Amino acid sequence: MEPKALIEIKELLHIPKRIVIFTHVNPDGDAMGSLMGLYHFLTKLGHVVTPVTPNEFPFFLSWLTGANQVKVFHNSPTEVIKKISEADIIFCVDFNDLRRLKEIEQYVSISKAVKILIDHHPYPTTVFNYYLHRINASAAAELVYDFILSLGYKNIIDHVIAECIYAGIMSDTNSFNYNITDSSTFRKVADLLEYGIDHNKIYGLLYDNYSFNRMRLMGYCLNQKLVVIPKLHLGYIWLTQEEMKEYQFEVGDSEGFVNLPLAIRDIHISALLTEKDNFVRISCRSKGEFPVNALCAKHFEGGGHKNAAGGEIHMLIHDAIKHFEKTMETYADEIHKLYNNH
Template structure:
């Protein structure tokens, strides 16, 4: 097998991070890995498949390289990821442990994955920022903040997991890449693209999937473990949401869902249960913009999704204190659920020309 130190330039066509900078950061990263004894990997809070998959994929190769590695998650992660190799090694912080001053003590290298701002690790951000460890951020969200020594960030990747794969591929870590690491990273890639239904039009994504399959990923089993693992309560919750909590505004090509605190209780909501509800309205012919408003304990949690060029990252930043990607963004509101949905509908009117004339 030919050992390539860096990826050929042609593979980095269409990337948003300049080739030279990418290779430079990669080299620094590799040097730091070699120098470090203790390495900690941190996903964002409420980590999703990409955050956990990326963290585990990296954890596995670093462990095999002989490093003392730990994954510290700011909060719990969804049950549908609890079959992943080594997931039982993840240290999950809670209310009691998140303020533990020793969490990043004696760490040489701190690696943040799948987030672009310190606020995404809110409960431990001060300890992360204050740690004397060398810091690296690996991410694919737009406009990353500058809070690490190395920033490997490129929005052209489907997922952080795809980017982690290329970092492994182009460094000394390649030797240690195995089916466990590939399975974790594939899970990140698959979940961040809705199983290749969005955010996956770059041919490189499929090149990477091919390499992961060569390494031993069972893609059918991975799909089944992640997507066919709902509780009966969650299935009935989805039925209730589709029947009673979905509002469709066909002339504005928009649909939205609202969920009350009482709904969550009635259906015995578990962490992650509402994960994909936001995509439901996009399954209706002609709908290109969808939103979900969930009444949480102290605020309304919001997610937006769109098809094509309608930019929900900008929409959320402008009106709902949030952000994310062009086609997927989060947000929040601190007025009641009813006031929030009313505000949304009235803001929607100001986009009526754009939405009415939108072709997809």
């Protein structure tokens, strides 16, 4: 962020404001860590802050301090609409396009509040007044940390804020594995540990906090629903609504399933296709150079990062699978070139 912008924002935050913070639909660990880290920071500065998610967040993230303060739009739309109409400042964290707010978009887009984006997804839309945007940031939570530091408020950071930011970075990097481009992320993480946070405890809360049903569903996916196409270095899993019902599926239960095929030798591209009411949701991951964000943007009405993206296929599940495989076939030469030259 430019020094001029930072000075303006610092000026804005100088007197108490009414602030609403949003994160994207189907919030993940980075979304919630960024949302809550920024919430605690701004609250400590003396502002009246409302953190909002478009829909329910997964149970395994409910331990984050202050998660009970989050307004879920689906549950209390009237209250959220009122907060938006009264807001002086709106922060959007971990997404780049107001469409990812679903039904809330219409209220935010007409709001006169100053809009600030903190995000690491490529190609942000131009509706914001200020951008703290860097695509090589490991997580939006890392940018929240950068934001606090560049405003000169390092002294405000405490154990709770550090914990939220740490959880966000840990989630988006799959425990310091993906999205880390240089040593600076590790240096920031090391700084966060200085606040006395318990990294073993956070790991356990993020990764060893699932339901028995989720583990059974994962077993079923690996055993029955994983399709591997060696020629395309591709592995994917698909789930119908009926199957999810059988395992009493709850929000967040398929979190991380999309990564499972990547653990197979020579599989570098993976996908998870899940049947929704009127469409099929697709999540894609890759290792190395194959850009799944371009794939999702071109064929599946979506987008994201080079190695992590998603979209929608408006077909019945069995047709969607055929469409997905056919689409991937058209990349056979490109995939061969990327992953077979050794």
